[in-house]
Structures are given as C-alpha cells and as structure tokens.
Amino acid sequence: MSAPNKQYDPVEVASLSPGEITRMRDEALAAVAAAGTLDELKAARLAHAGDRSPLRLANAEIGALPPGARAEAGKRIGTTMRAVSQALAARQQVLEEERDQRVLIEEAVDVTLPWDHRPPGARHPVTTVGERLADVFVSMGYEIAEGPEIEAEWYNFDALNIPPDHPAREMQDTLFVAGPDGGRSGMVLRTHTSPVQIRAMLTRPLPLYVVSPGRCYRNEAQDATHSPVFHQIECLAVDEGLTMADLRGAVQAFVDAMFGEGLRTRLRPDYFPFTEPSADVSMECHVCRGASTRPGGPACRVCRSQGWIELAGCGMVNPRVLIACGIDPDRYSGFAFGLGIERALMVRHGVTDIRDTLEGDVRFSRAFGVEA
C-alpha cells in the first residue's frame, strides 16, 4: 500500500475525476446487488470497499490534488464510500435473513415425536385424595394428627366408650394382636382412626382441632365394597361451647370444599358409642343433584338414583370420652366426623370396586397421576 501522495500529479489524480468516481460507485453497487450469497458479498466487499479497492486507492491520492481541489474531491469520494458501505450493509442483512430462513426450515423436526424414555410414575389416589381431604380441614385451621396402626385396645375401644362385652365392639370385626405366650395382648389392629382422637386429647392443648387420616383394619371378607384393609379420615374439634350446629356447619363446609358448593347435606340418627348424639351424613348427589329421583328422571349410577349419597358418620363427642381423656365436660364439648377415604374415592372418582385400591395395578394409580 502506498502512503498518501502529497505531490500534485495530474496523471496520478485522474482516478479522482468525478466521472471516474461515479464509475467506481456504479461498479461497486452493481457488484453488491449481484451478490447472491454471503460469500459473494464478502468478495464484493473486498473488491469494492477493501483496502485495495479502487475507491480506497483513489482516496489515497487526494493529497496529490492541488490544495484547492482536495476538499471537493474528498467530499465526493466520502459520499461514494458511504453509499457503497450502506449498500453492503443492506445487502448483508437481506442475505443473512435469507440464510436464516433457509436454515430454520432445514432444521425443522417432527415435534410430535414421543420422548417417553421412562414409563410414567404416579401417586396412589388413596394418598392424594387423603391429602386433599386433609387439606380441606387444614384450611379450616385443623392440624393433622397421626397414630399407630397396632393400637392398645384401651385407645381403640374402652376410651371411646366401647366397653368390653358390648355389642358395639362386635360392630367392628377386629383383628387382634397375639400377646405373650399366645394370650391376649390388649392390642388390636385399629378398627378405625378414632383412637387418634384419644391420643390428640391426651397430648394436645385445648382447644383442639385435629384431622387424622390413616389405615384401618377389619376382620371381614373382601368384596367390591368392603376391604379388610382400608383408610379413614376423621376430624375432631374440642372447644368451649361447640354444638351440633357447629358440627353441621363443619360438615357443610367440608362437602362444599370437596364436592362443590350448593349441595345440601342431611344428618340422620345413627349410633356410635363415642358420640352422642350420633348421625350419619348424606349429601345431595353431586352428579344428578336429585334429578334421578324425579319421575322420568335419568338413572344415576353414583347415587343409585337415591338422590342422596351416604358419606360419613358424625356426632357430638360423648362426654364419657372427654372424661376418659381427663377433659372437663362441663367446660368443653366437641364434635367428630369421619369417612372412609376409599368411600370418598368411590363417590368422587367413580371407583366401583374397592379391591382396585389394594391390588397395586399400575393402571389404577397412573390414571390419577401425581395429584388426584
């Protein structure tokens, strides 16, 4: 490359003539326009805007012009170089876009292809529905209490006002734990979650609002609606001034949260030794909402066209139970209500055979996913 020429030489400055510069510009622009690829454009840039391009070379000769002509020539060549540079940039952008478009199209894939390297996992609906049931109570301010499954008879029966030799003990066919030398152990596989009530009353401060989910056992044959191993959840509230009106309110709030608002609930007298008064809880069928009971109404599988679904048992805590737990029944009263988790599964999810919950078939759990 030559150094700037400071000596006037008419021959050497011929390239700075207006006509010559216009020609160089036209050639450069034509070359840019003709570039069909980024590589061709790169060549055109080298040829027309590179260090050894005619314009650059001409620019180097400005010093050779008479001093009066230098400014005008400089201006002319500057304008031209800018125009070429702009054209290059514009062309570059167009070509890059074209290339990007092409590449993105070429790289397109079948996004519907599966990527199931691993068979899916799931949680068991007894777990997830149990959590959901518990959460309804937790949201009302209850705490979750737990207890053992092999339980002392005193917790499972006596403290719950189910004395020995009382037919109420026979309502729940019990699996007994063998004691020393094969004798009685005073322990059973708990037949319900109610002993957790006793444990809560003995260990927690009053007032008391707890909910206890858990596994229970009965010595009974397995069929579509009975299982010797099943799960219950029950709530217990012990506070000053609690009445059956509070119980009805809690039952209604529970049904609202679990099955949707606007379903009526109904209490009918029943018998549980640990509550008095006792009641069974039915709710209006959440599927047919009673339509199946009207003349000509469509049959309802869920409520067997009864309009009501039996859901739970409940009652006011029998003061004898409070006394057995050392709670002053003159000051405190309480209510309890509980239901089978499998029963809730049957009602809420249409499970028709309780055995499905204990067989462990992966299809059953998978249908419910991670949250039922």
Add this chain to the structure above:
Amino acid sequence: MRISLNWVLEVAGLDPDTDPAEVGRRLTAAGLEVESAEQVGHDIEGVVVAEVTAIEELTGFKKPVRYCQVSTGTGEPRGVICGAVNFSAGDRVPLAQPGARLPGGFEIGARKTYGHLSEGMICSAAELGLGDDHSGILVLPPDAPLGADFVQYAGLADHVLDIAVTPDRGYALSVRGVSRELATSYGVRFTDPAYADLPADVAAVSDQVHPASIGDPTACDRFVLREVHGFNPAAPTPLPMRVRLARSGMRNVSLAVDITNYLMLELGQPLHAFDGDRLSGPIVVRRAQPGEKLEALDHVVRELDPDDVVIADSSGAISMAGTMGGLSTEISDTSTDLVIEAAHFDSRAIARESRRHRLFSEASYRFERGVDRELPLPVTAKAVALLAELGGGTAVPGCTHAQVDVPQVTITMAVDYPDKVAGTVYGRDAVLRRLHDVGCEVSEASRPQEPEAASGTPPGRVVTGTGANRYQRPDHGKHDRSKQMLAVMPPSWRSDLRYPWDLAEEVIRLEGYENVPVRTPRAAAGRGLTERQRLRRTTGRSLAWSGYVEVLSMPFSSPAEFDRLLLPEDDPRRLAPVIANPLNDDEPLMRTMVLPGLLRVLLRNIGRGFTDVGLFETGRVFLQHRNGPRAAPILRTDRGPTVHEVATLEAALPEQPLHIAAVVTGERELDGWWGQGRPAGWQDAVEAARQVLRDNRVPFHIRAEQTPPWHPGRCAALFVQAEEGQEWLAGYAGELHPRVITAFGLPPRTSAMELDLSVIETAAAALGPVEAPAISPYPVATQDVALLVPESVPAAEVEDALVEGVEHSEYRGLLEGVRLFDVYTGEQAGPGRKSLAYTLRFRAPDRTLTAEEITAARDAAVEEAARRLGAALRGAS
C-alpha cells in the same frame, strides 16, 4: 330385623293404609333405619279357600299321588292332582285356580298330569310365600269361608320392613318398640301392647308353679315361671300368627314354640318353654360349674365356662340362659305340661356366653342389647293365656317370681341442656313432651344435685352428670325457668338412657336433626402441615415424577416369606407381631418390611403385561420387642389416665416406623426412535434412595454392605448424618439377591430399596430451614484429575478424600463442586486398579483465583486421596 308393616301399624294405632314409604322415612329419621320395605303377598292372585270333597289315591307311581275333588262352594268341584298327603277329605285348603299367580310370577294353569286333568293346585305354605315349608299343603281351619280370596282371608298383602337397629336400642327389636317410635312420629297416642288385656293379678305368685330361685344376682335379676297343663301338642298355630312369624323369617315349629316366638317379636322378651315332665327339682339360675356340660337344642354338647350363666335343676344345667335351651328338657310333640320361662339376664354375661360358644340366637341378640326388665311377668301371663286358649290347656294360676331389687335410675338434667348440645332453643315444653314420648317420667328436681363421677357408676344408682352442674346457677335456679333441673326416670325398656346427654339425644332426635341449625365454622388457629408431613408429600411426588408408581399392598407377612427373603433366624426383621385371628392363615404376621408386599404387587403387574415398571409404597412396618410381645393394660375410663399409665400403654406397643420402599425392573429407559434403552439395575434403586434423602435435605453417606435380601456385592447401605458425628442407618438399596429373585419368581436383576422414613424425617426435622448460599461473582476454574486407585476402593471415599483434602488445607472453601465423569478399568489402568476421573470446580468468594492457587488447591485434594487410598494421578509417573 324383619317385621310386618301391618303388625307395626296395628300396634301403633295407625291406619293400615299408611304409605309404607313414608313410614320408612319417618322411622329412619327417628334413628331406626329402614333398609328396605319389601312388598309381599300383592303378587298372589286367584287363590281361594276350597274344601277337599273327595280323594282318590293313584297307584303305580314312584311317590304318592292324589287326585282330589275340591269345591269352592259354588259350581262343580274341580279335579286337582296333589303330591302331599297331610290332609283329608273335608279339610279346607288354599286352591290356586287355573289362571292364578303365585309369588315370583309363577302362573298356574290347567294341565294334564298322572292321567288326569289337574285344574289348579293345592298350595303349601312355601308356595304362598310363607316360609320354606314344602312338606305338606297348608290346611286351613274349618271355619275358613269357602270361596274367599285367600290373600284377603290370610292378610297376606303386607310389606316387610327390614330395619337396621343399632346396638344401643334393644327396645326397637320388637313391634312394640318400632310402633312406639312410629306413633310418636305421627303424633298419635300409643297404647303399650305389653300391658293390654292383662289380668289384674298378673304379679300373683303361687306355690303351684314350679319353684325357682336366683343363685347369682349378678347374672339375673328377674326370673318368672308359669305353667300350662293339659296342653294339646298337636294343636295348630293360627294362620294370622303363622303369617306374621313368616314375615319375620321365622319357621313354623309348633304352637308352643310359635307362641313364644310371636310374643318375643311383638314385645321383645325372649321366652323359653320347658317340658314340665322332664324337669327334676327346683330351678336355679347360676353360673356353670367347672367341667359342666350341656347339650343344647342344636344337638351340640358344650363344655361350659364358669362364667356362663345357666338355668339348672337338680339334674344340672338344663339351659344356657338367654342363649339356647337344653335338649333334655325340650318340649316335644308329646309334651302336655309346659313350664314357660321369662327372665332378665345381665346383658354382658349373655354377650360373653354367646360369643364364647359362638352361639348366636334371637334371644342372645336381644339380651345383649337390653331387654325390658318389667316384661317377664306380663309376657308370661300372655303366653300361658294364649297356650291355654289355642292349645286347649289350663293355665295354672299365679307364677313363680324370683327377683333382685334394682334401684330406679334417675337422671338429673338442666332443662336447657338439650339446647346447649344442639345449639338451638327447644324450650321447656318441647323437652318435657319429648321425654314423655320416650316414656320417661319427669319431675322437677327438688334441688340441684351434687355431681358425682359421671362414669363408672353402675346402672341403677342415681346418676348425675354433666348436665346437672354444667348449667347450674344456684342463685338463679329458682327464678329462671330455663335453668330448672329435671329429675328424669327413664322407662324400663330404655336401659341405654343413663346420662343427661342420652336424654339430650332423644330430644334432638325426636325434634328432628333437620331442625338443628347450621353454624358457619370459625377458623381454628392451626399451624398447617408439620415439616414431616410436608416432606412426606414431597418424597411421594418426587418418586412419582421419576417414573415410580405408588401402590398399596397388603401389610401382612409370614415366616415362609422371611425365608424367601433369606433373613437369618436371628434377623430382627423376623420379630413380627402375630395376629391372633389372621385374615389368612398363610399370613399370620404383620409386615416388618414394605418390600415383600411390593414384590408381590410387582409380580401381579408383570403378570398383567407391565414388565418395565418402577413401584413404590409408603407405609408402616411393625417390629416386635426383642424379648417377645408385651401386653397393654386396659385402663379405667372414669378419669383421664396418668402419665405413667399412658407410658405403660405405649411401652407395650410394637415399634411402628414409617418405611418407603421402591422396586424397579425391566427397562428403566425404553428403546425408542432415539435408540437403545437401558435396563433397570442396582444404580436405579440406589438413586431412588438418594433421591428420597436429597428430597428430605438430609446429609448422607453410602457404603457397600451385605444384607439380605440384597445381592451381597450390589447392596448399598445409606446412612443419614444426625447430630455431630452421629450416623443413623436409613436403609438399603441395590440389586436383589439372585436367590431371592428366584424364590419370588422375579425377573433377573430386579432391584429395590427400602428406607426408614421415620429416621430420615427425624434427622430432617432437626435441620431447620435451608441456609441461602453466598453467590460469588468471580469466575470458576475447573481442573480435571484422573486418579488410579485399587479396584476395591469405593468412589464415594475417593470423593470424600478430595473434598476433605481441600477443606483441611489453606484453600478451604474454594472447592465449589466435585463430579465424577469417568470410570475406566482396563489395560492402561493396570491389573486390579481403576481410573476415576473427576472435575474439580474452584471458585473464591472474593477474588479471581490465580493459576498457582488453583494448582495448589487441586494438589491438596489429590494428595489427600493419595494419602488415604493410595490414589495416584494418572499420567504422572
């Protein structure tokens, strides 16, 4: 309990056309749940009363066949073929005429049979829906009106109510009890059938009647005998009585037995009839003597327990009291002198006796649930009157009456106590009315009673409970009517009413549960889920997201299963609690591990075509005390237990930790369009265990271990770090032992883990919240090192050495992470050695590390590995 609606309506004093569905609703609302109201008799058509006018015995057939002429009073007699022989010419019988319809839609036509045209059928009781007696046709009394519609004549059109009576309401196991509730519900006046049509001298005793006494007043507090002489044992049971017995599912036995059953159904009092000629000496009610035996009516000879209550004469026990009579004094088809017994036995004694001998009868069922103590006198009076009237005998005047004084129960209750329970205001009048409906006698208590211990009080003492002092305001008691105390004497048939809350329930029930208001719950001050509860949910979700399916399995086990798991004889996991009455004799134990149940579920899934499966289960396991099972005491219930008492209970319970187990088999990653998959293996099981520990945020270590049921060379033990320096075993993971795999029939290489969540949760609970890291803005420097170590050195130990080498040097805190990225064994590593390649990431919190520092820190790491484990930098000589 099944009972005739017609009968209930009649005793309740209600219209026989009362809507059965409404009756069902009302009884259910009163707490007597009507499970069904089955229509009976309505489907019988065309059966009429006819007389057999002539019988021709046909011969030449394998069984007796009669060709009978029967007349309905009008028109020509018809010819009917009949296979029964228990009737004679002149008897009146039910005739199903051609075109008749019998229960179940069975149509009768005229057909040719045995060489004759049979125009209809003479019916047996069973064919008319009256029990299962097919033995002969139903012979009607001679005054049955010829030609009358049989359904109308016999009152067959009825509904059978099936009522689920709860165990607290023994009084409702009778027409009397059900009718009383129904009358109350309909608001009609109720006349107690127990006391209707009784002679004035019902309580008169006589020494003409067989003598009896009560030997054990804890077993029986009333015992009544009456006698009938000259009874005709062949006398038939009147048709209406038979129909009602049949509606309750009772067989027609004989007039004497039918009468005792009928009165039991009507009034709830079990009765027994002895053959007077077979009694020897005075009767006594006592406990059985050791070794005493009795053959009961079911022809089973039982050895009696000294706790059993028996009725005995001088020959020994002749009846299991309240449960079943004895064979030796049973009435027979020749008994003419009958001794009728009714008694009031201790309900618990009968419950024990019946359960001890697995002998459950209509009588024991009622006695267990409480029978009216006042019934024996009137019911026996009714019994002998009926026996005399229908069986042609003579009732011996008077009775034998042994009894023990039992004080009247009086419950003191504040008049507004039911209001306080229900959360509404019933008012004094409603409370009094409802207590009267129940049968209580109510008076004003003279003064508020001092409260006594509310429980542990035997029935029969004056009981005062919560209601008495709860709302007691001595200052206001005389002025404020709402604070008045009531003295309530429950009726004799309601032995379940002992406390004020029992009375409150009666008031609330009869006023209607639907009238209890609904109060919106107040939010309680709960603290939400505990840390353990949160973590448990996280653990489950995490395994589910990793492709494991949660299942539940039956939590029972057996010694044979422990053998299949290769557990040594002294393995603590064999210390399983034993179930005294297991569901399945092959599985008499509670599980001590979750895993075996999970393996059974895995096999089931494989059998159903799911071969590439990961499963997990969370649940309790049960571990017996090492020195054998213990016994938990039964504490008293009339006060709260002491701390010591609770501790005794808890000490007896077996350990019941919560475990989580997972099992994986088949392809862990499936073949697909992406290429080959990867079989499940020990690594997956160990990683599942790691994942659980990570999710619980507890620091842990893994070491090789040998324990069944795992493969001895492929088993990892996982330890959580508890307090300073302490390690707790959390569980094991790895490939199952090949012999276990064979014993269970599992696919090869099936792998599994089982962890004790209770241990993990305890360690996690001690951790406190996560501490946020300081994020350094300075650049990272990575260094790769390949270390040659003996093949037996576990990678985890090499990694520990690298970490601790830096931590114990002046470069402490600079090592941000270590990652093993390659394991190489082969020629270049040399025999018996392996090469482990690690990336070390260094970063300082406050500066950019210099090349010298990085090298020196790396060297500190490697030197520690060299010192501890003989590791040599690969490529370095």
